[in-house]
Amino acid sequence: MINSGGGRRGVAAPELETAVPSPFPHTATVDPLTGGSGQLRAIHAQLADHFGEGEIPPEFRLLYGAPELLCATWVAVRESLLVDPAPRRDKELVAAGVARALGCGPVLRTHVRALHTDGHPALARTVRDGGTPGEPGHARLLAWGAATAGPDGPPDDRPFAADHAAEFLGTALTAHSLSRLGSALLSARAGHGAPGRAWRLLGGRAAARPGRARAPRPGESLSLLPAAVGPEPSWAGGAPLGAGLAALRCAATGDDRALTDTARRRVQTVVAAHGGRPPGTGSGDRRPDARGWLYTALAGLRGADRPAAAVALLTALSPAQLAASDVEFWRLTAPDGASGDAALLRLAAFGAYTAVACVERTLVAPAPGAGTHPRS
Numbered sequence: 001m002i003n004s005g006g007g008r009r010g011v012a013a014p015e016l017e018t019a020v021p022s023p024f025p026h027t028a029t030v031d032p033l034t035g036g037s038g039q040l041r042a043i044h045a046q047l048a049d050h051f052g053e054g055e056i057p058p059e060f061r062l063l064y065g066a067p068e069l070l071c072a073t074w075v076a077v078r079e080s081l082l083v084d085p086a087p088r089r090d091k092e093l094v095a096a097g098v099a100r101a102l103g104c105g106p107v108l109r110t111h112v113r114a115l116h117t118d119g120h121p122a123l124a125r126t127v128r129d130g131g132t133p134g135e136p137g138h139a140r141l142l143a144w145g146a147a148t149a150g151p152d153g154p155p156d157d158r159p160f161a162a163d164h165a166a167e168f169l170g171t172a173l174t175a176h177s178l179s180r181l182g183s184a185l186l187s188a189r190a191g192h193g194a195p196g197r198a199w200r201l202l203g204g205r206a207a208a209r210p211g212r213a214r215a216p217r218p219g220e221s222l223s224l225l226p227a228a229v230g231p232e233p234s235w236a237g238g239a240p241l242g243a244g245l246a247a248l249r250c251a252a253t254g255d256d257r258a259l260t261d262t263a264r265r266r267v268q269t270v271v272a273a274h275g276g277r278p279p280g281t282g283s284g285d286r287r288p289d290a291r292g293w294l295y296t297a298l299a300g301l302r303g304a305d306r307p308a309a310a311v312a313l314l315t316a317l318s319p320a321q322l323a324a325s326d327v328e329f330w331r332l333t334a335p336d337g338a339s340g341d342a343a344l345l346r347l348a349a350f351g352a353y354t355a356v357a358c359v360e361r362t363l364v365a366p367a368p369g370a371g372t373h374p375r376s
Contacts, residue, residue, distance in 0.1 A: 023058045023106070023190030026327045027341040030064035040067040043074060043224055050078075050216065057110045058190040059182045066345040072229075072251040073178065075221045076244030080170030083218045083240075089118050090141050090160060091171045096127050097145025098175035102278075103320055104183040106191040107175070148172050151277055153362045169363055170241040173356050176276075177248065180352040183319035185345075235364045252353035256346050257338040259312065263305040267312045268354055270297040276358025278318050291321060304333040311344070312351030319352075 022029065030036060032044035044064075047056045063070035081091050096111035108128070115124035126133050133139045140159035147154035160168045182190070219240040229247040236242030259267070279293040297313055298306050307330040314322040330347070331339040 021187060021189070023187050024062060024185070025187050025324065026185050027062065027065055027344065029061075032064055036064065037067055039071065040064060043067060043071050046221060046224065047074060050082075057106075058186055059107055059110065059178045062181065062185055063345060065341040066251075066349070069248075069251045069345060069349050071224050072244060072247035073174070075225055076170065076241065076248045077174045077178070078216060078221045079218060079239070079241035079244045080167055080174055082216050083167075086160065086164035086167040089115065089120055089123075090138075091168060092118070093123075093127070093133075093138055093141040094145035094168055095171050095175040097142040097147075098149055098172055099179045099182075100127070100130070100142075101146035101149035102176070102179040102183060104179035104186075105188055106186045107179045107182045109191040111175075145172055145175070148359055148363065149176065149277060151275070153275075153359075166236050166239055166241060169235065169360075170245060172363065173245065173360055174248070176356045176359055177252075177349075177352045180315050180319045180355060181345075181348055184315040184322040184348055184352075233360070233364070249353060249357075252346070252349040256343070256350070257335050258343045258347045259308055259350060260305055263301065263309040263312075264350070266297070266301060266305075266309050267316065267351060270313055271316045271351075271354045272358055274317055274358075275362065276316070276355035291318075294318075294321075304335065307333050308347060311347050312354070315348040315351035316355040317351075 030040070032040045036044065044056075047060060051057070060070065060074060063073060081095060082088070092111050092114050096108055096115070099108035099111060112124045112128045115121075115127060123133055123135075123138060127142065133142060137159065144154045144159050158165065158168075222240055222243055225243060225247050229243055230250050232238075232242035232246040236245065294310060294313060298309060301309055307326070310326055311322065311330050314326060327344065330344070334343065
């Protein structure tokens, strides 16, 4: 049997495959303890220490095939969403609003479970069911997160304090990245699990016990990053989250054989023209007429540039429309040695981050500039 990651694996009983579908329909599962690099094992150790072994959310496990991308994503999420001082509940609402607006069920479930863990079960159910929280402040936070994915962007009147802005902006941007990757590359039911254990997601292992778990200390994840990650966003004010976001930009947009300069420029031009937001289809409808925007966007591209740009553009603008045929066509046409799972993850991440960069420009002023944060 040929898996969707392009490799060969043993034949499993059909009834077992039906009963336990993989959360990763396009990539192979990576065991960090037996098949991973030293870098991956170090990242996994920190993830496992926070979530508990076997309870790491699927949007992080998806990235095990590209450790540098996983590392940057984890650091950016941890240093934006999980650390104090801004209320964790409020940041979860913003992230949930992004995931809900982008239609990413797996990432939304992660944030819903975190709200439940944090002691807000009624609020978690409301968010899960697509409702509007009864408390006006909660409703504004959820709506603000959702509006960052809308055609007009969020209102200028932000629902959080100015001195907490970096945490909320970082939370929104990382949620945009993970929600796009999750919608494109995770199965729709990824993240469903045993309720008694699943509520601990993003709350840490201690979260299942009475009382609030200790919030992670800022900067504890920076040791995972390389010594230099490039310019940090000036709006981060030198906080550790700035290093995480800089690393995410570097990992997602660095040189890669999967995209030629021609295809890369086309993706950037098209995503910028849409403001990094979905082009109005608003669904995972894969009928030809629902993908008319994509065919227009690819006009003039030739050879391997066309399927590579298609994967990146779909992940950026309409990730639920990415189909197995899109991935397989890209694999068949990619350069030798550049069609594996790591290349697919980097290609999708380039599309996702290209959209994130557009959203960032609408959320902050001035634009990100050079800045550094010491890591020792």
